[in-house]
Amino acid sequence: MYKKKLAIAAFLFFAVVNIQAQVTFKPGLRAGLSLSTISEMHADYRPDFYVGGFGEINLSKRYALQPEINYIRQGSNNVARNYLELDTPQTERVIYQDLQVSYLSIAVINKFTFGQGFQVQFGPALDVLLNDNLAFRKTYNDLAFVMGLGYRMPSGLAFEFRFKKGLLDVLDSDYYYNNSNSHYLFGDYNTNVNFQIGVSYSFDVK
Template structure:
């Protein structure tokens, strides 16, 4: 299953790369720290990593279209939920770390201002590769990504991004807590992800 998803993602990625036509094309790599959580519940941000590749299609001097494939480890730490103890029937609270690993396909619009300051934004399709959720509502996710970056003449860039998922990823009937209002769950639990890292664009001839 994982190999099939990876093959489909690679085909989509290279199909976008082929549309370079008269525009210049630069492949590249990116990676860094991923800080994520799930909305409408009391939990801690989960620190992990992301890594990926991209093809930068420079349409004009100031605008580029950038298809990407990223592997992103998301989730949320210290999620408190109710459960019923099977031994005595009493309701208790358990703390869990929720893990969701995605293969993310995105198309970023990049606008460059000044010597190297960039504004980036675009949609993303997140394909679930692995998770430890007992119950979930959606297998995959749709998200919007936005951020800023500063690219140096060498091709190395520092990036800051924010990604917000749109689909409900948890089954609120299972992941709930009603013993303390501080830990109450909402009914619409979406992915929230911050990325801080670097990227490098390779020069092509």
């Protein structure tokens, strides 16, 4: 029994040492184009930018866990809103607004590498509201799921394409609506939709 326990302990010890020998950490930066809208609004996509930093924890040759902090500008353009004039009751006006929402996005991304640098990325994100120009909102923060593809070169430079889908209803659609044009009929569940096209660079830490 004693020899068996000793053998198990030795096996676990060498397994941990082997894992630690394979684990590497690489900090990095990422930035690019952010294309976003808010769902069920039939609005135009808003072009803007994102920028952030990350720490890539390589647990094996093919898998890395990557915590991130990103600043992302999102929203929707050309959103129609109807309202009644206060001084002339029953007179309805329509204005078109560009909605802007900025988040500090904290994400934990799983990265799987295949072949010569092709990557599959996915993971959850918590978006903390920094500022916006929404008249009424249902929530200040958002939860999202991120998925994407990337290609990393030996130099550490990578090209990324991601899709980030918000899970929470972020906008009060009773305030933004248009009864006179069906193209702008709103749904009640308005979530953030975001595409990211950009680059990242990871630094070698000796």
